[in-house]
Amino acid sequence: MKYRDLYINGTWRSGASAARFDVINPADETVLASVASADIADAEAALDAAEAAMAAWAKQTPRHRSEVLRKAWALMSARLDEFARLITQENGKAKGDALAEAKYAAEFFRWFSEEAVRVDGLVKHAPESGARILVQHKPAGIAVLVTPWNYPAAMGTRKIAPALAAGCAVIIKPAAETPLTMLALMPLLEEAGVPAGLVNVLPTTQSAELVDHLLHDKRVRVVSFTGSTAVGRKLLRSAADQVLKPAMELGGNAPLIVLEDADLDLAIEGTMKAKMRNLGEACTAANRIYVHEDIAVEFTRRLTAEMARLKVGDGSQDGIDVGPLVNASTRDKVARFVEDAVSLGAKIETGGFVPEGKGFFYPPTVLSNVPEDAACVHDEIFGPVAAVQTFRDQDDVIRRANDTEYGLVAYVFSENMKRALQVCERLEFGMVGLNRGLVSDPAAPFGGVKQSGLGREGGHEGMLEFMETQYISASW
Structure with a gap:
């Protein structure tokens, strides 16, 4: 397996501490790979890279971002079998399920390539003051994405695609059980034209410490998490300190x-x-x-x-x-x-x-x-x-x-x-x-109510989770 290190600023790194952990094949309990484990220094490097990359990416036209995402869909669609095999190896799911996930994961790139050019604003006349009301949607900022092990590909692309469509940079912390699929996606994104530093991947065995550090950095403005309600509550507490935009897809019954x-x-x-x-x-x-x-x-x-x-x-x-x-x-x-x-x-x-x-x-x-x-x-x-x-x-x-x-x-x-x-x-x-x-x-707003989460993924709503609404009052 080729990609086993951290992916920061478009380069593969062994990590500041050089610590590693094993990924296990659940079918036979053998070791699939040894993967680099990120620490706080690596998180800082990823933040620096994301900040620099987003400055340029946010200025790109919606059409440019759309074309990059469309190419990512085409490239992933041509390699579905490759991704399905990797999903099966680290997650265990059967071939049919793995192939279905790979196809579903790729589809988020196509869907949000189409949504990237449809961020509509608003101009209207205020009835009382006579002022013009101008409303637009802007990239929110660096997004921290925390993904689970049950869908190693789809839970990542469901967050990466709308974030990039919105103009944001991202730092992804995949589950330690299944980091290989997300790491394997990075060369594909490079080939699609995603700039270095815009997407960074930090596998780690120190999830709580690393994510908490990221969420307390002033450059981070969004946290998107899929996982248990118990962990989601902890992340919301951390997010509250910086008043981050939370997108939480939590447990179900x-x-x-x-x-x-x-x-x-x-x-x-x-x-x-x-x-x-x-x-x-x-x-x-x-x-x-x-x-x-x-x-x-x-x-x-x-x-x-x-x-x-x-x-x-x-x-x-x-x-x-x-x-x-x-x-x-x-x-x-x-x-x-x-x-x-x-x-x-x-x-x-x-x-x-x-x-x-x-x-x-x-x-x-x-x-x-x-x-x-x-x-x-x-x-x-x-x-x-x-x-x-x-x-x-x-x-x-x-x-x-x-x-x-x-x-x-x-x-x-x-x-x-x-x-x-x-x-x-x-x-x-x-x-x-x-x-x-x-x-x-991908075309539907996925999400729950009560303790099953906040916000929506997919649909048009999925991209708005990574944007802020700005209103300008003007007269002319």
Whole structure:
């Protein structure tokens, strides 16, 4: 593996301390690579580089920035297989999932290449004073991007692309479990025409100290984070000291509601996507599956059959549907959720055990009769476990769905569109998949409410997270 050092100001550096850490292949627990670990001195170097690069980049025309991002999309699209292989190696996800992520990641460059030229302002006449009101959007400043391990490519491009479109420089701190994909993206951005210093990558094992240092530098104006709500709260406290613009995509506890008038074929297909995309290691994964009791037996039977047919193994091999979880602690947490639910009366329909041998594998699992006090009902499972509960009353299931501090995404299945939309509007979630198990789209404003975050990624809104609105009052 070629790119294993820090990427600062367009150069590869071993880091001020020369410290390194290992990246592990979750399929066989072997060491994939030794990666440089950034410290505070490296953070300072990245800040200096970003400051210098942004001064020129912010002055570039929107069309210039657009063309660079468009080229990045074309280059990444031509190398999807290469990125998919790397994603599988460090994250574990199967080939199909990895390829889907690589394509999704590339699409953010294309989408924001189009949005870069559409930062509309406003001119109007103040009705009382008679002054002219001029409104424009300007680059906010250096952005610190903190990305998770579950989408090593897409969570980076979803932040880099809008930041560059807006005219900002960025410093990225990828997850220590999966830094290789982001590092591999840097030569591609160079080839696309991204100036040295505009994008800097700082893998590290000192995440808390390094990010806190960055967030207390006056040159930083935006922090964009994807990860757990617990870490998000800590970053918000740090961001408050400098009054930074926060974009926080935090945890979820997604309900999936199957009403009695749902198309079962569509509901099963959607549930499989909502639950098993990325092996369930996603904040958008269906965590609580509520099925009307009139159809619960048939739904559970069919879901169990679909889950049981999935083939588990090394995600780099052909024919594998389900790879390993990212690390031992994630696998063990999933196992504890299952053990807890079973101890409280849940029934294992398929799966439900930790296989022997190397790798952090856990089989696709269906639990029926899951009680309301099971831990998996109140916390993200983040693994391939479908926890099925039943309901009779529509008002009751909406209440249960909303009974969480999280509000990222929900899913509803019903053939009655009027009824379905009424249910969607009553759900306290930033996104709802209606008869769909997939809501992520570069063209859509992705984000949650309550403790699932602040701001939006994707859509036009995603670029505005990296811009400040300026109003000029004038008379002529």
